Amino acid sequence: MRVVILxxxxxxxxxxxxxxxxxxxxxxxxxRDSEVLAKTARDLEVRAGSGLQIGIGICDLEQPQxxxxxxxxxxxxxxxxxxxxxxxxxxxxxxxxxxDPEATRRILEVDFVRTxxxxxxxxxxxxxxxxxxxxxxxxxxxxxxxxxxxxYGAAKAGLSTYLEGLDHxxxxxxxxxxxxxxxxxxxxxxxxxxxxxxxGEPNAVARRVLRxxxxxxxxxxxxxxxxxxxxxxxxxxxTVMRRIGF
Numbered sequence: 001m002r003v004v005i006l007x008x009x010x011x012x013x014x015x016x017x018x019x020x021x022x023x024x025x026x027x028x029x030x031x032r033d034s035e036v037l038a039k040t041a042r043d044l045e046v047r048a049g050s051g052l053q054i055g056i057g058i059c060d061l062e063q064p065q066x067x068x069x070x071x072x073x074x075x076x077x078x079x080x081x082x083x084x085x086x087x088x089x090x091x092x093x094x095x096x097x098x099x100d101p102e103a104t105r106r107i108l109e110v111d112f113v114r115t116x117x118x119x120x121x122x123x124x125x126x127x128x129x130x131x132x133x134x135x136x137x138x139x140x141x142x143x144x145x146x147x148x149x150x151x152y153g154a155a156k157a158g159l160s161t162y163l164e165g166l167d168h169x170x171x172x173x174x175x176x177x178x179x180x181x182x183x184x185x186x187x188x189x190x191x192x193x194x195x196x197x198x199x200g201e202p203n204a205v206a207r208r209v210l211r212x213x214x215x216x217x218x219x220x221x222x223x224x225x226x227x228x229x230x231x232x233x234x235x236x237x238x239t240v241m242r243r244i245g246f
Contacts, residue, residue: 002078004071006030006059006118007088009040012137012185015206016085021048028074028081030059031088061088061114062106071121083133083213084122086115097151104151111155116162123166123175131174135213136163140181140221143230144241167218176216180209183226 003020007013008029021027021044029044031037037056044054055077059070074081089111097104119134126132141149142156160179167177185200200223212220221227236244 001025001083002028002081003083003085004028004030004074004078004081004122005085005087006061006070007086007137009033009036011087012182012202012205012209013085013087014040015202016087016209017044018047019203019206019210021045021054024048024050024052026052026054026078028055028057028078030057030070030074032058032060034058059118061110061118064114064117067114067118068121071118071125075125080129081126081132083135084119084126085213086118086122086134086136089115089137091152094148094150094152107152108155111152112158115159119162119166123170126175127170127173131176133176133178133213133216134163134166135178135180135209137180137182138163140183140226140230143181144233144236146241148245164218177218178209178212178216179219180212180222181219181226181230182222183229185222 001020003025005013005017005027008017008027009031017027017029017040027044029037029041034056041054041056045052055074057070057073058066060066090107092103092107097107115136119136122134126134136159138160139153139156141153142158142160146153160181163177163179166175171177182205183200185202185205205222208222208224209220221230
């Protein structure tokens with residue numbers, strides 16, 4: 001499989017890229033830092049051990065002019081692609097965002113507006129090539145309006161709704177959309193935050209996501225326990241939601 005990954009140098013993106021490289025997928029890595037991208041690509045080439053070179057390109061969700069050219073470069077290098085994975089994004093706590101309008105604007109732009117702009121470019125290219133898979137990391141934070149993650153959750157809720165709409169409209173044309181809804185995963189993004197029960201490890205979550213990509217599962221919770229946790233949370237009355245700190 002020919003795969004483009006935006007956000008492969010850290011956390012979940014890196015764990016998923018390692019699994020794909022080890023099974024022989026051809027990869028093109030997109031990110032903001034060419035030096036870090038090159039280092040990641042060399043690591044993956046060694047792990048794969050197949051002699052296959054991994055391409056890299058600059059793409060920054062805060063630089064919208066970079067989105068189209070980055071996918072065009074990946075397309076040209078791989079000779080088309082079958083799958084695009086988006087794990088890139090930013091996180092900040094509600095307390096950090098409430099008194100910082102600039103940080104609020106940034107998280108809404110990166111996690112919602114720019115991510116969707118990138119996905120739209122990927123969608124057009126995948127459909128032009130006959131179809132493929134668009135796998136995007138959203139979050140369980142978008143399932144309900146919650147006090148600890150109001151702004152971050154709003155961005156992820158919008159992203160999840162967008163991905164569901166894509167799945168409804170384009171699956172028959174060959175575009176398979178996989179919306180990943182991780183709970184708390186022990187990555188650099190969550191460093192400094194106390195892990196809750198059911199916190200996931202990156203490698204285990206990556207294996208679950210890869211199975212979802214291979215099977216074309218439209219929504220995947222990771223770790224799997226979050227599927228049942230969120231089933232309960234979605235049905236809690238607002239009066240209960242106000243009282244609990246979840």
